[in-house]
Amino acid sequence: MPAFLNDIDDKFKVILSKKQISRNDLLELKSSIIEAYENDTITDIERLQQSHRILTLNLYDVSE
Numbered sequence: 001m002p003a004f005l006n007d008i009d010d011k012f013k014v015i016l017s018k019k020q021i022s023r024n025d026l027l028e029l030k031s032s033i034i035e036a037y038e039n040d041t042i043t044d045i046e047r048l049q050q051s052h053r054i055l056t057l058n059l060y061d062v063s064e
Contacts, residue, residue, distance in 0.1 A: 004036035
């Protein structure tokens with residue numbers, strides 16, 4: 001499981017362990033999910049860019 005999913009799962013468990021769940025608890029969970037998703041998306045984009053660079057370099061190496 002990716003690290004960001006573990007973080008979300010941990011926060012969810014903390015909230016479930018409370019006797020009463022407040023609106024702020026849910027908003028905090030929601031914002032942490034959004035942040036984790038955004039960070040994961042950025043990581044995916046960076047990996048794609050890196051793969052593109054490698055493919056481009058390999059293309060130029062083969063051409064010569």
